[in-house]
Amino acid sequence: MATLQKIDDYRWEIPSSYKSGMRVPGLVYANESMIEAIQSDESLEQVANVAFLPGIVGRSLAMPDIHWGYGFPIGGVAATRVSDGVVSPGGVGYDINCGVRLLRTNLDKTDVLPRMSQLIERLYRNVPSGVGSKGRLHPPKGQIQRLLVEGARWAVRNGFGTSDDLEATEDGGCIDGADPAAVSERALTRGVPQAGSLGAGNHFLEIQAVQKIFDEEAASVMGIDHDGQVLVLIHTGSRGLGHQVCTDYLKTMERAVATYGISLPDRQLACAPVESHEGQQYLSAMRCAANYAWCNRQHIAHWVREAFIEVFGGNAERLGMWQIYDVAHNIAKVETHTIEGRQTRLCVHRKGATRAFPPGHPALCKTYRGIGQPVLIPGDMGRYSYVAVGTARAMDETFGSTCHGAGRLLSRGASRKAARGQDIATSLQQRSISVRTGDLGALAEEASHAYKDVTDVVDVIHGAGICRKVAKAEPLGVIKG
Template structure:
């Protein structure tokens, strides 16, 4: 998940949103096939992407070093081992770098609707009615294949090490085992692919806004607020029973929310805590929060990473059948484009919980602190 801030306000894009959405949809590949403007990577280039992450994109002209400063781990997880990936994973990933996945992935043009903590918002460069852009996409088919390949290995490992599990999908191996170490090297490679993926999309967002609004990218002042992994295991030091310990923290359906002063935070945000990006649905709102000391000690520096579904995808499709979803959203002031109608049906707003209720719980528990609410003006879905 990545959030970009800009120097634009809502008045700067009035009358331009339809054009912006159409242009973003045209310039950023989306969906399962993702055939528009896809990079033609050589095998050697893909290996560099898997090893270096977002830095590869910046070095090839897609962004600036400043983008890396506001990205988790500077956009590159150390310990990636591209050689661990299967030929099938590489084959699936090669044509998909710089694209939005299907399902709940998106590029969204939003505005800051509410500010709850003026001091933190100002420090993050956020202000009311400001145009921001949210990017939610990951390692695409490459990451899916890494997972698929690992499940086969882990099912064998579970039996090999005599581990009893209640469900086959919980197959696992001891962290120090060859199977686990191989998966970690592959998983970090996929994470680096995802960092590079969001970096390329950021570049095309800047280009598109510059083309449509006829301003230079520099004048638009699109900067990365933060970029963070979802659904990953990270090795971190946390205090357990008063003793600092090196742990593997597995966040699934969660996001990292480091406390103020944590050494792994970018210097710009170290005194504040980590920006926590919580997307909602395409018809309502999302939130920006900030990490807290309480969350750091009580939840291994973890917070919620989204609203969560109220309906299964099949239930959502049934509910949306025959409805003019695009027109419904336009009537609410939100322009949307999608690679297919099926995705829009699966992603109708009511398919998700009201994310404000989730955020209220997180804020009330002190796990992370609410800073701002953002609302969509335009949505690109895969």
């Protein structure tokens, strides 16, 4: 992209003059070598296209894990004014509230490694995963509406986890404004049987060991206290329910674009004014899907604890299995931010991006008020993941947002061609990483070579100041959906 302008070592601007119709400039977080790779696909065009959205403020943002998405780039953030801006289902994606949850334990990797195969088998049995997997939850028909309104709270009320889990979840695991009447029968038919499952694609459950602590004070608040400490990371979303909500409302938005005379460079960006009937209906349904996802991760966390108890004995308290945090990385939220000195209500779309609120933010629970919101950044299954915290600079520059993962380098098809699943499994085993999957092909799609090195991504966001790294963890065992 000829017009890309370097601002500093971590920031690149796409000026609004790049394309007629851009309402704001684009801002990409990347280092010199990344920006070359990023330009090999159309993701920067997508950053420019997002800048066409009516009511967009600040800049159309791209995190360093940016890659080519559908309409919006993955790793994209866009904030629109609630008063006269739009909401776009493409800015959330099909897997609404795909996100990650991190549990800590009192165990050390020397406790876990000798029993790893037993633990992995138990987890694999406890948490349904893989293509077409049906859930373990089976919510009674009369309870489905409650589940969609209450999210993780519904799960805790039914004995799956504790109120401390809710404290350590974005929005307490329950976003307000969910209206089940806005969710189609089709979305329910698709999604309800899958409630309580990991799913497939890039979803996984990983047992990790802390490899390095960068910020001892913040780590200590999170309960991360030594190298080798065992953590568990859960990555999944809203399954078929979220997928169908997105499909349904993209059709609604196609019509809305014509109704409201909105001009867009890409149909996948279809949108409606936030305050229109269509916009409000979408947000109501999206919130139901987000709550479903939090409920899903809440149940899975409970079954993970059960698996640990079955293998190591004791109880969750004795094993110290409390939740560090749970973040959404595909979601649209109505939040208040300072725009040109004025408090303004915005609809912040985070598509493959994580909320990263700073210390002192009222949305944070008491535990994290002092250090900022925990940010969970999974890498690929062969390398490592990071825990970070939100910063004031993120609040100023990115509407309190940062990256969500490593970011793809190769498409799934290209990744399958580059290596066989069996070879990937063998290579992981040789490095003492246990793997359990029902689909070796899927393993090839999610191998390290398919992703950027997450350390490069985290170094950029840390260097740019839009979050601060706290700890790094290496994988010990993976259940691949």
